Amino acid sequence: MPQDTFFNLPEDKRNLIISSAVDEFSKAGYNTASINQICKKSNIAKGSFYQYFKDKLDLYVYIMTLAIKEKVNFFSTAIEESHNLTFIEQFRLLFLKGIEFAKKHPQYAALGEQFSKENDESAKSAVIKEGDKQSEVLFIQMIENAKTKGEIDSSVDSLALSMLLQSLTGAVNKYMLNKFGNIGYEYNEDDVNNFVDSLLHILFNGIRNNSN
């Protein structure tokens, strides 16, 4: 957690530091990211930085926490409504929300992408500590739920499907990030919808040709 001095800062300055850090950590990964660069970007002295944050790790965990909060907040409304939906609608919603998030907060999305690549174990575990594995549990629950409702064939292996869904959302996020990245590219809403529907179609109907 940052020191009080950091929170006493005028909002502008605080935000500049935050966005500089987000920028750096979304491009470089924990070890390679540089405190010096963050200081330069946000026009503060090295000494000042260490009056705001205990550590490089302190900063990193704080930044990741902000990103996670933002994402949770973004999804919370969607999750609330989703109880009434069918599995396919639920999953479609998650997909589209994910894409929307990546477009609305490309920096945070890039940060998440970078985190998924992180090699530094101490940085990784410091961030995880709590609130991870959410997506895995979420998927398993959704799947079991849909099975009891009879929406999903009971012969489907829940664990395998959960893993498939996870890897798929990860891949889609990555794909979208590459496409829109940091630039404010205006994507074709229809294209995205069609692509998502193609994936869902495969997932639900399988790829086997049943006509012969």
Next chain:
Amino acid sequence: MPQDTFFNLPEDKRNLIISSAVDEFSKAGYNTASINQICKKSNIAKGSFYQYFKDKLDLYVYIMTLAIKEKVNFFSTAIEESHNLTFIEQFRLLFLKGIEFAKKHPQYAALGEQFSKENDESAKSAVIKEGDKQSEVLFIQMIENAKTKGEIDSSVDSLALSMLLQSLTGAVNKYMLNKFGNIGYEYNEDDVNNFVDSLLHILFNGIRNNSN
């Protein structure tokens, strides 16, 4: 490419250097990996290293080339036979071969995993240069082929499916790597087969419950 001096080295020494480098690059990523550490591991002086290799990049590209060769060689026989197989058999073969490779050459598999995370653009592009995108093209060809044979429903979006397959193989590799890692854990053959079959079952039949 390494200098002649490197290839003039006695085989033992050469192999030690190679394995030290593989070890380092499979744990750390291009920027974080350390030449000093590689020298220490392989008991050579820094100066000697730079008599064998022009650069850090020179080493990296050479090591990656070795790994790629090994993998291509490993898959080549499988690919040859696969023309006579159905799509599901082809894909099953690729899956199992991938798992087998990860188990037989965990270091190389880890190297590949690390490469897929690589942030350094120059290192990435130096390695790619040729022979990449193979898997994507391979998948698309397999899919189109299976469509004309009537094995796959023509309403399936080839690009979406290709992406799905790619992310899936990536996820499985990652999963297997985490499970067996560097230790020679003897996995249960049946477990692996069952898991792969579960994934393929989902892929081919879809998850929709057709019984009502």
Next chain:
DNA sequence: TAGGGATATGACCATGTGGTCACATAGCTT
């Protein structure tokens, strides 16, 4: 045994890192 080309070596260089600390400055209180 003398000489010479190839190879081995580690001190050294410039640069960058995360982190510290003595000091300067600002702003509030008496």
Next chain:
DNA sequence: AAGCTATGTGACCACATGGTCATATCCCTA
């Protein structure tokens, strides 16, 4: 205006990095 506390600052530290180079060592030929 004096004093005091909270904040700002950049030179500095020890360390690690990729890369160089003068020198020492080896081994083969004459």
